[in-house]
């Protein structure tokens with residue numbers, strides 16, 4: 001009898017203990033349920049606050065890794081001297097003009113709205129319409145080599161190509177997603193319904209661009225006895241991007257201008273209106289420039305060609321004139337209706 005009472009008492013104690021533990025457990029789970037969002041919130045804030053753009057002067061890594069990054073930076077900012085027409089070793093002359101990568105990818109690829117390299121290594125490999133296949137970052141860089149730099153393909157395993165990629169990787173380290181989005185590509189423009197008019201563009205060019213880029217966009221050479229590149233890069237002529245380059249498409253060029261020119265403009269404080277950028281782009285792309293070789297091999301799937309690619313063939317019946325100067329909305333509508341493809345450029 002005594003034993004049974006003790007047993008019941010023990011059983012009760014055990015039940016209380018279990019109940020107690022259960023309450024603690026439920027309380028614990030409930031608290032856990034609410035805590036993570038708070039932690040996450042702080043986390044998100046922290047990345048936004050602690051991320052900052054890499055500084056060339058103070059953030060370069062040390063050792064052999066740092067040497068590669070530094071070399072990449074040098075190639076992007078002094079392109080012509082090392083891998084262009086001014087290189088002493090002729091075999092190293094991959095770029096065909098005296099532009100630098102950072103003439104278009106401003107502030108050494110660190111300016112928002114200029115096709116920045118911040119975050120770029122996270123986006124490759126990616127699908128490329130121009131080749132109709134998955135493309136690597138090496139191929140994309142060579143795309144600019146053959147068009148914007150009017151040059152030839154740089155071997156993918158060369159120290160130079162790898163240094164440029166190391167530099168881009170370094171800039172892209174730990175970049176939060178929202179920041180990567182902000183830096184990516186160009187600012188958008190509202191594509192006007194009207195045709196781009198080079199004559200309107202010329203008048204604005206004379207007021208806002210000619211001071212630096214000079215008559216017919218020939219640019220201003222550095223003031224040195226021997227040619228050493230440009231203070232203000234050319235927008236036309238033999239030393240400019242060729243006609244296969246993105247900058248030779250009115251929409252792309254207008255987007256670049258809106259976010260970057262006249263020098264000092266930024267993605268959030270443009271110095272020209274969308275319509276002005278559009279007409280100026282038409283004007284600068286009437287300048288003479290080198291021809292891209294084998295242009296006809298671009299865009300094996302012609303449906304994917306940007307609407308403002310000024311050279312054929314196309315899979316539509318719009319005139320070459322309309323592909324060069326617009327109006328573009330009818331062409332954009334055609335691809336939407338005929339092929340279900342939404343084009344933005």
Ligand code: HEC
Nearest residue numbers: 099100101103104115120140141144148185186241246247
């Ligand atoms: C004449 C201007 C110009 C020059 C010079 C130029 N590029 Fe570009 N680059 C462009 C344009 C235009 C794009 C496409 C931008 C867009 O549509 O968002 C581009 C895109 C790129 C991209 C892809 C960016 C992305 O976010 O997908 C890379 C990488 C690149 N260029 C590297 C280079 C390198 C390296 C050089 C020098 C060897 C160079 N570029 C020189 C105009 C230029």
Ligand code: HEC
Nearest residue numbers: 102103104106107208209212233234235257261262263280
């Ligand atoms: C105060 C001088 C200045 C003015 C004004 C100016 N630019 Fe530029 N532009 C530059 C400089 C400098 C660069 C190269 C940027 C760099 O290397 O950081 C450049 C680069 C460019 C590029 C890309 C490189 C190339 O040569 O193809 C284009 C396109 C361009 N400018 C167009 C324009 C247009 C259009 C205007 C007028 C709306 C304009 N710029 C006004 C100084 C100027």
